[in-house]
Amino acid sequence: MLLAAGSALPALAAAPAVQEAQTLMSQGDYKSALDRLDRYLASSPQDAEGRFSRGLVLVKLNRTDEAIKTFADLTRDYPQLPEPYNNLAVLYAQKGDYEKARDALEAALATHPAYATAHENLGDIYSALAGAAYNRALQLDQGNQAVRYKLALINQLGSGPGGYAPAGTTSLPAGSPKSETLGPAASAAAVAPPPPPAPTAAPAAAPAADTDLQGATAAVNGWAQAWAAKDVNSYLSYYAADFQPDGGLSRAAWEAQRRERVGKPGRISVRVLSPQASRIDAHRARVTFIQGYASDTVNDRVKKTVELNNSSGSWKITRETISR
Amino acid sequence: MPASVSPAGRPLRFKLRCAALTAAAVLSFALPTLAGSALPADLTKPEDQLLEAVDALRGGDSSGALKKLQALVQREPNFRLAQLLYGQVLAQRSGLPGLVSPLADDRDPHVRELLDEYRARLAEAESGPPASTLPSSILRLSPDHRYAIVADLPRSRVYVLENQNGRLRQVRDYYASIARNGYGKQNSGDLRTPVGIYRVTGFTPGVKLPPFYGAGAYPLNYPNAWDRVHGRTGSGIWLHGVPTTTYVRPPRASEGCVVLANSDLADLKSLIVPGMTPVVLSDKVEWLPADAMEKQREEMIKRIEAWRGKWTSLNTEAYLAFYGDDFHTDDGMNKAQFAAYKRRVNQGKKRVQVQLKDLDLFTYPGEQNLVLAEFTQDYKSDNFAMSTRKEQYWRREPDGQWKIVREENRTL
Numbered sequence: 143m144l145l146a147a148g149s150a151l152p153a154l155a156a157a158p159a160v161q162e163a164q165t166l167m168s169q170g171d172y173k174s175a176l177d178r179l180d181r182y183l184a185s186s187p188q189d190a191e192g193r194f195s196r197g198l199v200l201v202k203l204n205r206t207d208e209a210i211k212t213f214a215d216l217t218r219d220y221p222q223l224p225e226p227y228n229n230l231a232v233l234y235a236q237k238g239d240y241e242k243a244r245d246a247l248e249a250a251l252a253t254h255p256a257y258a259t260a261h262e263n264l265g266d267i268y269s270a271l272a273g274a275a276y277n278r279a280l281q282l283d284q285g286n287q288a289v290r291y292k293l294a295l296i297n298q299l300g301s302g303p304g305g306y307a308p309a310g311t312t313s314l315p316a317g318s319p320k321s322e323t324l325g326p327a328a329s330a331a332a333v334a335p336p337p338p339p340a341p342t343a344a345p346a347a348a349p350a351a352d353t354d355l356q357g358a359t360a361a362v363n364g365w366a367q368a369w370a371a372k373d374v375n376s377y378l379s380y381y382a383a384d385f386q387p388d389g390g391l392s393r394a395a396w397e398a399q400r401r402e403r404v405g406k407p408g409r410i411s412v413r414v415l416s417p418q419a420s421r422i423d424a425h426r427a428r429v430t431f432i433q434g435y436a437s438d439t440v441n442d443r444v445k446k447t448v449e450l451n452n453s454s455g456s457w458k459i460t461r462e463t464i465s466r
Numbered sequence: 467m468p469a470s471v472s473p474a475g476r477p478l479r480f481k482l483r484c485a486a487l488t489a490a491a492v493l494s495f496a497l498p499t500l501a502g503s504a505l506p507a508d509l510t511k512p513e514d515q516l517l518e519a520v521d522a523l524r525g526g527d528s529s530g531a532l533k534k535l536q537a538l539v540q541r542e543p544n545f546r547l548a549q550l551l552y553g554q555v556l557a558q559r560s561g562l563p564g565l566v567s568p569l570a571d572d573r574d575p576h577v578r579e580l581l582d583e584y585r586a587r588l589a590e591a592e593s594g595p596p597a598s599t600l601p602s603s604i605l606r607l608s609p610d611h612r613y614a615i616v617a618d619l620p621r622s623r624v625y626v627l628e629n630q631n632g633r634l635r636q637v638r639d640y641y642a643s644i645a646r647n648g649y650g651k652q653n654s655g656d657l658r659t660p661v662g663i664y665r666v667t668g669f670t671p672g673v674k675l676p677p678f679y680g681a682g683a684y685p686l687n688y689p690n691a692w693d694r695v696h697g698r699t700g701s702g703i704w705l706h707g708v709p710t711t712t713y714v715r716p717p718r719a720s721e722g723c724v725v726l727a728n729s730d731l732a733d734l735k736s737l738i739v740p741g742m743t744p745v746v747l748s749d750k751v752e753w754l755p756a757d758a759m760e761k762q763r764e765e766m767i768k769r770i771e772a773w774r775g776k777w778t779s780l781n782t783e784a785y786l787a788f789y790g791d792d793f794h795t796d797d798g799m800n801k802a803q804f805a806a807y808k809r810r811v812n813q814g815k816k817r818v819q820v821q822l823k824d825l826d827l828f829t830y831p832g833e834q835n836l837v838l839a840e841f842t843q844d845y846k847s848d849n850f851a852m853s854t855r856k857e858q859y860w861r862r863e864p865d866g867q868w869k870i871v872r873e874e875n876r877t878l
Contacts, residue, residue: 264560265559265560265561266560267560268556268557268559268560269556269557269560271552271553271556272552272553272554272556272557272560273553274553275539275549275550275552275553275556276549276550276553276568278539278543278544278546278549279546279547279549279550279553279568279576279580280546280550280568280574280576280577280580281546281576281711281712409573
């Protein structure tokens with residue numbers, strides 16, 4: 143990968159030691175990757191690539207504060223690079239410090255206005271800040287609400303479109319092991335490639351010709367509408383008789399719980415955003431979407447996957463999972 | 467109560483309102499003539515910062531609006547309306563479709579209150595008092611009052627007028643919250659703010675009060691003489707602050723008091739003189755050029771001077787002719803009893819000297835043809851001398867003559 147002219151980094155690919163560490167990382171051996179990087183950085187303390195990778199390893203090892211320091215130092219030494227700012231922002235956001243996260247992303251965008259990942263992340267930060275501002279405006283319970291928004295954000299991290307992390311499974315900052323070379327300004331988003339499908343995510347969306355599959359998406363939309371309308375019977379009718387509740391509840395206990403919760407008074411809205419439908423086999427399909435739920439007290443988004451079966455003639459939900 | 471709802475009869479949602487704002491942008495939107503960014507933020511009032519953000523939004527500059535609101539909520543995190551607007555701008559800029567704005571829920575009373583506050587503040591910015599006009603209710607303010615306070619109750623606004631040797635000038639204005647059921651107090655517990663002319667009777671600092679009253683309280687002398695004429699009841703009408711958990715309260719929130727932001731209440735501290743400062747609580751403030759009040763002022767001064775003349779010349783019958791048929795004294799004498807008393811007292815006198823000074827004249831809010839004259843009266847006769855502060859209520863009779871319908875004396 144080429145570096146932009148004027149960059150503080152040497153116009154070279156990553157040092158062999160750094161490439162080794164990246165391989166170790168991709169194998170999940172973070173401790174060895176860290177050792178390798180530490181040895182390398184002892185002799186080349188200013189290598190931005192190595193330091194950036196070290197930051198990523200520290201995130202993998204849950205050593206967040208050290209990772210923050212690593213990326214913060216990079217932003218100080220290489221203020222022209224947007225990626226350390228972006229990753230710093232993600233870590234701040236994870237800690238619930240949205241304002242610092244916003245400042246970091248804005249700093250990234252100041253030098254790289256077209257940096258797509260930072261834009262997406264800034265959108266999420268804005269939405270989290272908006273939620274917090276709404277809570278303050280309406281004087282909702284500050285303590286509870288802060289926790290709720292933090293959780294909502296973590297759910298969004300790495301949850302596909304609009305999420306933070308390019309690595310689809312965990313709340314990782316930008317920079318997956320395969321693309322550790324710091325991106326040139328010309329392709330600023332290089333460090334943050336499109337997220338690979340999450341474990342539960344489906345293959346590509348079905349072609350439009352598969353009208354039956356469209357029926358599965360329609361069923362999910364109908365299910366959300368029934369839920370939002372608090373039409374409990376209609377809502378439950380979207381579930382197959384052999385639906386398996388998540389979390390070990392029996393079908394009957396689950397149904398009783400849903401009757402009670404869905405039927406509760408008060409206005410809610412349930413939205414199905416960016417649904418992606420795919421086939422599992424002749425009778426089964428999977429729909430993955432972002433579920434936007436809002437009530438007087440809760441406002442969050444989670445990534446949800448439902449499996450449906452149409453062997454009875456209409457699509458019924460057999461499984462429902464929330465993915466992180 | 468919903469004096470200013472949308473044409474649809476409901477509070478507007480933000481998006482709709484944005485459209486309305488843009489449409490209204492052709493009207494001149496008079497922002498305070500501050501030098502904008504040249505001034506440090508803490509010299510700009512929070513409300514002005516909010517209005518600047520609204521102005522930026524109207525001009526389509528949402529990133530400018532965001533910056534202003536960000537600075538504002540940092541400075542006043544409990545300014546709920548600012549937080550709402552800030553949240554709205556953030557939500558729009560986030561580009562994420564799923565975030566539901568509280569403004570979408572127009573049944574939520576908290577949202578409605580904030581929209582009411584928004585409309586009150588915006589109405590003031592757009593159609594506040596024209597330059598070089600004064601509230602027509604103050605006909606004359608004696609130089610011993612450095613300041614007077616005028617509240618426009620339906621518009622949620624309090625103004626401070628500075629008095630420089632009888633020349634008035636509006637120097638401050640604040641958003642203010644009034645009683646839940648509005649104004650025109652009649653009875654104890656009716657949750658209304660009185661309409662009338664009062665005086666600040668004291669000051670109690672916040673530390674000596676429950677946190678609910680914030681920075682402190684200025685009690686008013688409700689019910690005054692005119693309220694008692696009308697049998698109005700209730701007590702404890704104050705100007706006070708807010709608990710530290712909020713920046714202001716909604717436009718209609720108190721049980722009768724006028725409630726200001728703590729910073730605004732603190733701002734009043736250097737202006738109010740307890741025991742002195744007049745407070746006009748008005749159901750409708752009319753703003754007129756200073757000379758528009760001159761004619762009525764001269765008429766009243768002449769009339770009061772004529773009354774004094776008949777008194778000092780011991781022309782008792784002519785003096786009594788200045789009093790209306792339904793006149794009552796503050797200690798319960800009716801017109802006939804008062805006339806008998808005056809005739810008896812004046813009979814024994816050879817010489818009466820009455821001097822009036824520090825005259826204040828107000829047209830009385832909530833009334834047609836009523837003027838309150840307040841003055842200090844130095845009375846001397848052959849055998850008696852006394853100084854009092856007199857409140858005298860003059861009413862224009864159907865024949866056009868001004869007559870005294872109520873008097874109240876305070877010893878000095």
